[in-house]
Structures are given as structure tokens and as C-alpha cells.
Amino acid sequence: MGCFLTNSSVGKKVVMSVTGCFLVLFILFHMSMNLTMIFSREGYNLICEFLGANWYALAGTALLAAGVAVHFIYAFILTIDNYRARGKQRYAVTVQEKGVAWSSKNMLVLGIIVIMGLGLHLVHFWSKMQLVEILHSGAAIETINGAEASIHPANGALLMAFTFSKWYNVVLYLVWFAALWFHLTHGVWSMFQTVGFANDTWYPRLKCIANVVATLIFLGFAVVAVLCFLKSGEYMTEMLHWTPGL
């Protein structure tokens, strides 16, 4: 049975569905973790310390990277297949069919925006946190409140307040979250359809669930980014001299 996941159309779609599901679950976890920032910066850093370069966090990161890579590579394989299947000659006139969501026809473009945002996010955060611990390199140095300061790899709260103190980062992240919202409004119900868990009774329910999940994720991330922008000065002063407790 091993090969149907690589050589049949339905099997390849199942790989997209399962990796997509895994990534959605991770994003929900990440969003919940970020919400801690609203209540306690110390609490947020406690989670950052817990998820440093420990074996379980590294294993999780590797699994996550594999999930993203498989989802991304399969997306390209499927899209190339589909482009070929459509044929060389295209229609001169096309329309948006009734009941067909715009996002469902633009999943690859949305996915590319999402992955570009992910790249930026890894540079902003991961490279200054977990990567520093893995490589045992020096902590990131940034200009905070007018003076150069070294940011401890577990001081996620300071890094977040610093990153979102710049308005253009907030705008870039909001664009990223919006692309993710569109991607998930189709992706979340679609993953149920692909594994066969859907029928005419469940379509409205699944689409409702997809919209709720996508909106929760968008709001959860956006609220924290905007809050960090509004209160960046206060948060940076609060966390500048934080030392790890664990």
C-alpha cells in the first residue's frame, strides 16, 4: 500500500490533507502560546525557555519542518500535474462559477505568500532564539530604547516587542495572516473532503468550522502583533533586564 500515496491522485491529495491538518494543529498551538503575551510577558518567556533547544523541542521542530516541506513539495507536484492535465490551449473566456470560493482556485499563490511570510518569521524570531541555542552562537544584538542590548534566546517577549515596534513589520505580518486566513478557509474543510469525511449535510458545517478556525487563527495572531506595536515601549522596558528562571 505504500506507493499509492506517491503514485495515485487521491493518495497524493491525502498527503496534502494529512500534512495540512498537522500544520493547522501546530498553528493553533502557536497562536494559543502567543496569547500568553497579552496576560504575562514573564509567562511567555517561560514557554520560550521550555521550548528551547531541548530534545523534544528539536524533534518537534524537525517534524514541523518535514511537514512544511512535504506539503510544499506535493503542492508543486500536484500543480504541475494539473497544469499539464488542463492542456496547452486555454479558454478565451472564463467565469467565476457560482459557489466557488476565490481562495479554492488560488491555493498555490496563497501558499507561496504564507511560506514567504514563514521565511521572514524564521529570520525575525527562530534565528535569534532556537538557532542561537543550537549553534551556541552569541545572542542577537539590537538597538532597544536607544541603546544596544543583547537579547537572550529565551527572551521571546522582548524580541516580539522589538520586532513589532516597527510599523512595517506589523503590516507585513498582517498581510501574512490574511493570506493564511484565505488559505485556511478552503484548506480546513477541504482536508475533510479529501479523506472522505464529507457529505451534503456536512458541507455547511465543515465550511463553518473552516471559517471559524481561520478567523480564530487570524485574530489570535493579529491581536498580539498589534498589541505589541501599541505597547512596544512599555514591554521593551519591562523585559530588557529579564533573566531566565528555569
Next chain:
Amino acid sequence: MNFTLKIWRQKDAKSQGAFETYKVENISADTSFLEMMDILNNNLIHAGQEPVAFDHDCREGICGMCSMHINGHAHGPSQAVTTCQMYMRKFKDGSTITIEPWRSAAFPVIRDLVVDRGAYDKILQAGGFISVRTNSVPDGNAIPIPKADADESMDAAACVGCGACAATCKNGSAMLFVAARVSSLAKLPQGKVEGARRAKAMVAKMDELGFGNCTNTGACQAQCPKSISIAHIARLNREFLAAKLQD
């Protein structure tokens, strides 16, 4: 009513095609789309030109032969009907109508608006049948089938195999057609017993013939002249995965 028609003309499978523009005048609003095409062809023949080749047969919406892509819609802008069941009153007087053949790598153009839909027949031959011995006709109602199952089977069996689903799909996927065939048989006791073999054989043939991968846009069900639901695709996915997991 008067119309300007932009029609795809292509001499044969190997030739390069192009759009040609024609005018038709004094068309009654109650003329069917294919009758309008007949009038155009009559004019072309009288003018000593080659008529436009297009597929048609029953002209009552049950054979699935007519197959035009009209103004961006498979079977035209009317909902849930084939091209032959659409009337010119659906269009604005004086408007331009663009008519193209199905565009899909698995449906090559043979001439003008005629495409080779043999790929669908090959998928059917791969598994869209029942080979168990069912003996002579049993007494009526001897095999109990729940009403809901019978209805669902009949809804799927309404598929006329016209190819609008693959022609509409941005991925050139034949999933709605395959799903309708698999579903109509899977919901009945005589068809159910071979469900696993059927799903695997038909999906394998569909992939082999170069149809694309379904991305659940739902464009097929929006354009299907028989309004076949993508819920049948979910059933095909279930049948296929259950069969593969048993291998």
C-alpha cells in the same frame, strides 16, 4: 434576435485552430442553442462555406453528446441543463457569444467544437460495471434498499458523461464523473460487492489517462448539467482509501 458568434474553428486534431466571427440574424427567442447553430450552418452552406462541426444527438438533455463551452460556461450560462436544452432567450439581443470546445489534455479537439471524449469510455471500461452473477430478474422489492440509498444512487446515475466536469475544472480532473459512476453502483447491493476493485481500477485509469488532481473547488458541480454533488467525490475518496488500506 441578432447575435455575433465567436466560434473556435479547427480543421483537424493536428491543425492550429483560431476564432472566426459570424453573424446570425432574425433568431426567435424560443430557438434552442443547437437550432441556432443549425441556422448558422445552413447559412454557411448556402454561402459555400464549411459548416461548424459540433457534437449533438438526442437534443433532449439525456445523451450527453452536446459539449460546448459558451461564454465561459460548460453548456452555457443556464443552470443544470445541457447545451441543447438552453434557449436563445437566455442571451441579450445583439450580444457577442463566444463558443469554444472542451479544453482538457485528455479531450483532444478533433474538429471545430468536437472533442474526443473516449477517455471517459476507457475509465468506464476499467471498472464502471458489475460483473457478479445477479441471476434472472428477482421479484419486485425482494432486495430491500433504503429509499435514501436508492435516491442517492439515482442522483449519481443521472450523470450523462458529457465531460463538462473535467472541461470546467481548472485542474482538468475527472473526479466528478468517476465519483458519480462509483457512487451510483456503491449504494446498491449488486454493485457494493465489487466496490473496492471498482474504485481502484477507475482511479488508476483516470490517472493514467492524464486527468488532473481534484482540489475541491466545486466548479464541476456548479457547471454539471445534472447537478451532481461533490459529496460523491467524498464517497469515491472513502471507497478508494478503504480499498487501498485493505491491500
